[in-house]
Amino acid sequence: MEHYSMDLTLRVWRQRNCTENGRFETYQVSDISSEMSFLEMIDVLNERLLQEGKEPIAFDHDCREGICGSCSMVINGRPHGPWKGTTTCQLHMRAFKHGDAITIEPFRADAFPVIKDLMVNRSAFDRIIQAGGYVSVNTGNAVDGNAIPIEKDKADEAFAAATCIGCGACVAACKNSSAMLFVSAKVSHLSLLPQGAPEKASRVLGMVAQMDKEGFGSCTNTFACEAECPKEISVLNIARLNREYLAASLAGD
Amino acid sequence: MNWKQLFSSSVGRKLVMALTGIFLIVFLIVHCYVNANVLFSNGEENFNRAAHFMSTNLLVRITELGLFAGFLIHIVQGYLLEYHNRSRRSSKYAMTAGNLTSTWYSRSMALLGTLILLFLIVHLAHFWVPSRFGELAEVSYAGKSYHNLYGRMKDIFSQEWVVGLYVAGCFSLSWHLLHGFQSAFQTMGWNHRRYSAAIGSAGIGFSIVVPTLFALMPIFMYFGWEIDLGAVTLLF
Ligand code: HEM
Ligand code: SF4
Numbered sequence: 001m002e003h004y005s006m007d008l009t010l011r012v013w014r015q016r017n018c019t020e021n022g023r024f025e026t027y028q029v030s031d032i033s034s035e036m037s038f039l040e041m042i043d044v045l046n047e048r049l050l051q052e053g054k055e056p057i058a059f060d061h062d063c064r065e066g067i068c069g070s071c072s073m074v075i076n077g078r079p080h081g082p083w084k085g086t087t088t089c090q091l092h093m094r095a096f097k098h099g100d101a102i103t104i105e106p107f108r109a110d111a112f113p114v115i116k117d118l119m120v121n122r123s124a125f126d127r128i129i130q131a132g133g134y135v136s137v138n139t140g141n142a143v144d145g146n147a148i149p150i151e152k153d154k155a156d157e158a159f160a161a162a163t164c165i166g167c168g169a170c171v172a173a174c175k176n177s178s179a180m181l182f183v184s185a186k187v188s189h190l191s192l193l194p195q196g197a198p199e200k201a202s203r204v205l206g207m208v209a210q211m212d213k214e215g216f217g218s219c220t221n222t223f224a225c226e227a228e229c230p231k232e233i234s235v236l237n238i239a240r241l242n243r244e245y246l247a248a249s250l251a252g253d
Numbered sequence: 254m255n256w257k258q259l260f261s262s263s264v265g266r267k268l269v270m271a272l273t274g275i276f277l278i279v280f281l282i283v284h285c286y287v288n289a290n291v292l293f294s295n296g297e298e299n300f301n302r303a304a305h306f307m308s309t310n311l312l313v314r315i316t317e318l319g320l321f322a323g324f325l326i327h328i329v330q331g332y333l334l335e336y337h338n339r340s341r342r343s344s345k346y347a348m349t350a351g352n353l354t355s356t357w358y359s360r361s362m363a364l365l366g367t368l369i370l371l372f373l374i375v376h377l378a379h380f381w382v383p384s385r386f387g388e389l390a391e392v393s394y395a396g397k398s399y400h401n402l403y404g405r406m407k408d409i410f411s412q413e414w415v416v417g418l419y420v421a422g423c424f425s426l427s428w429h430l431l432h433g434f435q436s437a438f439q440t441m442g443w444n445h446r447r448y449s450a451a452i453g454s455a456g457i458g459f460s461i462v463v464p465t466l467f468a469l470m471p472i473f474m475y476f477g478w479e480i481d482l483g484a485v486t487l488l489f
């Protein structure tokens with residue numbers, strides 16, 4: 001693929017903290033290489049802002065290799081930008097062309113309050129995990145993991161669900177700010193495995209109750225989440241959550 | 254405790270929408286089947302007899318109470334859901350993906366539902382009220398007297414704007430169901446690799462066929478068309 005460089009107009013959301021109102025600020029950047037990642041492009045801009053004595057743009061990032069799920073931002077209306085199955089850090093500038101105007105906003109949901117600029121507080125997800133997204137392991141000798149037989153199909157499906165990196169793009173993409181794709185991925189990856197089966201009912205009830213308490217919306221099955229998820233988590237997991245929730249509510253004690 | 258949780262949680266709220274939605278879908282099938290009599294020859298007598306059965310049979314009348322409850326719950330819960338979901342994002346996006354990642358009708362269920370509701374009010378005033386409160390002319394077949402609901406339809410559907418309104422109502426219903434049908438199955442957890450394609454196709458088929466049949470009724474009446482099927486009756 002041909003390398004090229006480009007000049008861009010960036011419209012970036014700037015917000016001092018979670019209580020103040022934010023606004024868009026426009027920046028021109030030039031000589032951006034098509035081989036840069038999107039975050040490297042912001043790094044270049046931030047370098048310049050620092051030299052000009054201005055406040056750099058705050059954004060979250062850690063691994064920059066698509067596995068930690070922290071690089072949350074909405075690029076031209078798309079969580080993690082225009083490429084399918086890709087996090088912002090793995091989005092490359094060849095997705096854009098010379099002269100483009102790019103709007104960059106934080107993930108917007110009341111359950112994800114803005115910390116600063118593009119950084120949001122996604123600890124609601126941690127509290128949902130604490131409400132049931134685990135298996136209890138007793139002390140004593142470690143059991144040989146391979147001693148428990150697991151059907152290959154089930155294992156594959158559990159692994160597919162376990163690829164969720166907890167990035168929150170599903171919430172950002174959803175018109176209802178629903179966290180159902182995330183919660184259903186976590187519910188599924190544990191409940192499909194024998195180790196997760198004993199706590200199946202309490203897990204789904206606990207995680208849904210916490211999800212509601214955190215202020216996420218109800219799922220209306222528009223499936224925008226699945227379309228935007230960088231790990232392409234399937235909405236069939238949401239159907240599984242619904243099934244398990246119904247079973248746990250009706251048959252639980 | 255679990256029952257309360259079931260109906261107050263986000264998942265439970267959706268379950269109420271799905272169950273009442275499926276109930277309304279079943280109603281639509283019956284309603285469409287009975288009314289389809291007007292499309293065929295001898296429609297007047299066949300339809301008036303069928304309508305008579307529907308308004309005098311005890312079981313049907315009891316089910317009708319359930320139908321009103323179903324509508325009420327679906328509508329109230331629908332608006333509560335919409336209000337609740339809208340209030341989850343106080344700071345709006347400057348740009349959204351729009352139709353790239355979801356269909357417009359899946360995002361417009363409350364709007365489409367509102368159009369159906371407005372249609373429903375007009376529709377009840379046209380037919381249900383006069384039929385229940387005895388403002389209809391009578392006809393007699395084989396010495397027995399029947400409400401001439403067919404004649405009422407003829408009158409009502411002689412006005413262009415009414416025909417237009419009914420066809421528009423059918424479009425709203427079609428789009429509402431295009432999302433609602435498969436959404437209801439997903440909400441009830443009945444979605445699985447093995448049969449999600451079948452549910453999807455059934456949903457599309459239903460959402461097109463049933464509203465089209467309904468839309469044809471005022472059109473047929475307006476133009477005085479009928480399909481000659483000899484003595485075939487869909488329902489007495
Ligand atoms: C004959 C009339 C109607 C039928 C057959 C029908 C059917 C359905 C079905 C099957 C669903 C899917 C449930 C789910 O997603 O789990 C649904 C959802 C919904 N309906 Fe209706 N409905 C009707 C009338 C109305 C009316 C009058 C309203 C007025 C507000 C309404 C508002 C909604 C809303 C807000 C939803 C949920 C949105 C969503 O799931 O995306 N519906 N309807
Ligand atoms: S389901 Fe997908 S979009 Fe949602 S948190 Fe997990 S990886 Fe991110």
Ligand code: FES
Pocket residue numbers: 060061062063064065066067068069070071087088089090
């Ligand atoms: S920085 Fe880790 S996924 Fe993007």
